[in-house]
Amino acid sequence: MxxxxxxxxxxxxxxxxxxxxxxxxxxxxxxxxxxxxxxxxxxxxxxxxxxxxxxxxxxxxxxxxxxxxxxxxxxxxxxxxxxxxxxxxxxxxxxxxxxxxxxxxxxxxxxxxxxAINDTPRLAGPAAFFETAADGTAIARNYERTSDGSYTTGRGWMSFNSSSGNPLPTIRRRSAGNYLVSIPGLGTPNPGLAQVTALGSGTTHCVTGSPYSLADSPTTLRVAVYGWAGSTRADTDFVLNYDQYVTRIANDYQGARAHADKPFSVPYAPRRSYNSGAIADDPGTNTASGRGTGLYNMHHSKIRSTPNSAWVGAAYSATGGNYCKIESWVPSSSGGTIVHIRCYDAQGNPVNSEYFETFQGPGIGPS
Incomplete structure (x- = not known):
């Protein structure tokens, strides 16, 4: 699409x-x-x-x-x-x-x-993104309250949804630092992953939960977003991007995504693991592993390290305030790419944490 x-x-x-x-x-x-x-x-x-x-x-x-x-x-x-x-x-x-x-x-x-403008490459694949404000509105030229008290994003100046009919996302502020994003038309049994970045001054940062849909509205995707100031929930503006698979701007732009849900050292297949098919007959695998407290590897077996890009974010945790970053990504001796990841608690100490990771770009193939 x-x-x-x-x-x-x-x-x-x-x-x-x-x-x-x-x-x-x-x-x-x-x-x-x-x-x-x-x-x-x-x-x-x-x-x-x-x-x-x-x-x-x-x-x-x-x-x-x-x-x-x-x-x-x-x-x-x-x-x-x-x-x-x-x-x-x-x-x-x-x-x-x-x-x-x-x-x-x-x-x-x-x-x-x-x-895109001027015939620059186009993005393909089910996706949505928008910018929000801490009071639960979405930044757009206009917005209006919906009947249930959530907000819709008007003409969507900072809002986009690739699903049929382009219904715009809505957001509800449930409590301080606790938001629920709803994206019509993108709900699936195996949804993709959301990326989020805090927006504004200060030290607030954001994490997300796993996307999901409900039985009474199976086509509406929902993503919980949490804002933190240290280990305390805090309101913050944020920017959210959702990819159902891994969006690509041309057929040779490929990628992978994964939810590393076991903060252990033994290699395992992460949840929501997906490769977009860098090689048609063998899209490859994602393998997560640990190398110490808060230190992780994600191996993408069929996607080379350049010229590609990685992103990582901590998954929501009840302990609060965890965050993750990219240490590096390098070619793997067994083929593909290893992304090195570090996760920290609210005080900046290494901590074991679940995380979401994506890796994408035009560098397809195992080497």
Whole structure:
């Protein structure tokens, strides 16, 4: 199913680049080459993305990269801007902090989905995304309350749903830091995974639960989102992206996703494990394993390491405040790619945690 959108990925590897110096992230990890990064200050970065309509629905996700306990988020909403040759582009604003809230320079991994222009590659596959506000509204040109008290996102300026008829998502704030997102038309017996990134100032961060649907409305997908300030639930704006499989912008853009639900060291097949078919007759497998407290590997057997991109997020836990980040991704000696993942508790200590992971891009094949 064509969604009319497009995707970009970037590994922003120059965490201490000179202030305001524009650079293009490493080409091996930035398919498309339409993203640029510049550092605005300690722990603050702007990402510019070309090749889409900045006045239409789009979303971005960001996750910290490295071996420390830094985490990253968006500190303000994206804005349109005019660049060279009077071409419009979108600016996303990333901030990285340690657990005490101090700004720190950090590498990060960035992904973007938006409406394509000028014949740039199109996104395909059931998907939805939107931006929300902490009071339970969705950011759009207009919004209105539905009869049950939840909100609909009006014309969907920051909202998108690829399902038939394009019914827009709704969101309900159930309590402080506790939200329920409903996406009509995308419910399935084996739904995909949701990505979420906190939006706004401060140190709040977000996690999600597993997507699900109910018997009385089997075609409506539901995702619980939780905001945290340390180990305390807290209201926060956030940006959510859902992929039913792994969305791809062309036939040669492939990927995998998995829910690592057993924080142990013994290798196992994770839940909701999916490969989009990098090799038609043998799409490969996902294998999760651990290598110490809070240290994990995810092996994608048939997708090579470049030029692709990874994302990871902690799954909801009753203990509260856990978060995860990407340590690295490297070629596997047995073929495919191993993604190294680190998870921390609210105090920044390594902790065993369930997590959601996606890996995608144009680098198909085992080597």
């Amino acid at each position: 064509s969604t009319g959108g497009r995707q970009e990925f970037a590994w922003a590897e120059r965490e201490d680049a000179p202030l305001h110096e524009v650079y293009f992230p490493h080409g091996d990890y930035t398919p498309g080459g339409r993203a640029a990064v510049w550092r605005e200050g300690v722990g603050e970065y702007t990402v510019g993305v070309l090749g889409h309509d900045p006045w239409r629905a789009y979303q971005a996700q960001v996750v910290a990269y490295g071996r420390d306990n830094t985490r990253c988020k968006f500190y303000q909403r994206p804005t349109p801007a005019i660049g060279e040759n009077n071409k419009w582009y979108s600016r996303m604003f990333v901030s990285c902090t340690n657990v005490s809230g101090a700004a720190v320079d950090s590498k990060f991994v960035f992904s973007f989905s938006g409406v």
